[in-house]
Amino acid sequence: MKLTSIRTAAAASAVLMVAGLVTACNRESSTDGGSESKPKIGVDLPRSDSDFWNSYAQYITKEKDKGDLNLLPTSNSQNDVTKLVANVQVFQNSGAKAVVMAPQDTGAIASTLDQLAAKDIPVVSVDTRPDKGDVYMVVRADNRAYGTKACEFLGEQLGGKGKVAELQGALDSINGRDRSEAFASCMKERFPNIKVFELPTDWKGDVASAKLQSLLAQHPDLNGVYMQAGGVFLQPTLALLKQKGLLKPAGTKGHITIISNDGIPQEFDAIRKGHIDATVSQPADLYAKYALYYAKAAAEGKTFKPGPTDHDSTIVKIPNGLEDQLPAPLVTKENVDDAALWGNTVK
Missing domain, CATH: 3.40.50.2300 (Response regulator)
Incomplete structure (x- = not known):
């Protein structure tokens, strides 16, 4: 082999060795301190x-x-x-x-x-x-527990009689089905004198508002609402009730008892103001x-x-x-300020 060829091969070998060292260092660094080595x-x-x-x-x-x-x-x-x-x-x-x-x-x-x-x-x-x-x-x-808790709260607050609008989620969702089935079963068994109006919404706030508005026109004596998702139903529901002059504080005549699901900060604020009465905190x-x-x-x-x-x-x-x-705990005015609830810590 010619001397130049030997020198060329040696140089190439040295480059590969250096590259290998660099790669090894990079791998070691990733393993020690970075998240890139994790799945x-x-x-x-x-x-x-x-x-x-x-x-x-x-x-x-x-x-x-x-x-x-x-x-x-x-x-x-x-x-x-x-x-x-x-x-x-x-x-x-x-x-x-x-x-x-x-x-x-x-x-x-x-x-x-x-x-x-x-x-x-x-x-x-x-x-x-x-x-x-x-x-x-x-x-x-446990989403069935959501429906049961909502039923029990409304039933007790209404004294076992009245009319309740249920703003259901999407019934092609296991959550919507679980909450709806449990709510219906509990109402039938425990509070048969409460009339429940089931309003499927596909988890859409505008649909919930439109259906609730139509229901109120037919049943102005509605005295309860179960919102299966406060995150999408709270704002449009409260806006509609305010527009209709029906947003009255808890404890006053004409107040519509409302329970929700989610546990967002906006629901907690609404509980403090007396606009709604309870929520189940997801x-x-x-x-x-x-x-x-x-x-x-x-x-x-x-x-x-x-x-x-x-x-x-x-x-x-x-x-x-x-x-x-x-x-998933029930939140009412009694425990709404509990610092352990995530709705009191998130911005």
Whole structure:
């Protein structure tokens, strides 16, 4: 071999050695201090037209800012299952090892869940339980308990008689069905003298307002309202009642008793003002915390079993996976200022 060839080969070998050292240093740095070495997690937010889900998004950001997660850029499917499917495809193409979603149409997401399962990408579903398709964990509160608590509160406040408007969510959603079925069952069994007007809304505030306005025209003696989602129903409902001269403080003649679901700060303010009487607080903070906790665990190959947890909840077996049922307390004027409620801490 010529001397020049030997020198060229030696130089090339030296370059490769240096490059290898640089690569090794970069890998070591990533392992020691960065999140890039951790499994990638995709998070899709379900919508931005709800104060509850906007609060949940804030908590997702807070969890991400702690620095121990490797989250891909967050997407928002805007209550559109087609967008959710497309967003999930982006996560797959970006190397996600787990996906967090909150499908609003729990029946239409099954084929996407099947595709993710085929690629060994576990799914954590927040607040909603898919009707079919494997899930690693559902992070959710007991939605049937929401309906039952609302029924019991209204029934007792109204003395077991009157007329109640139920602003239902989407009935193609497990949450809408659970709350509606439990509310109806409880009313039938415990308060048969209360007339319930079921108003499906597809979780849309404008639809709820329009249907409530029509109902009030037919039944001006309505004396109760159950809002299945304060995040989308609170503002339009209160605006309508104010316009009609029906927004009267609790404890005064003509007050319409109102209970809601969500636990957002706006509901708490409305309770303090006497505009509404109660809400069931969905734990937006815990939804974000444990959704990401389970997603990280799933990506790392960890498993869980049914039974009590160390965070005051219970994991139960469901047909297509597991569900961690988080606590959701009833909030009234007696405990609305409790600092432990997430609605008193989020901006």
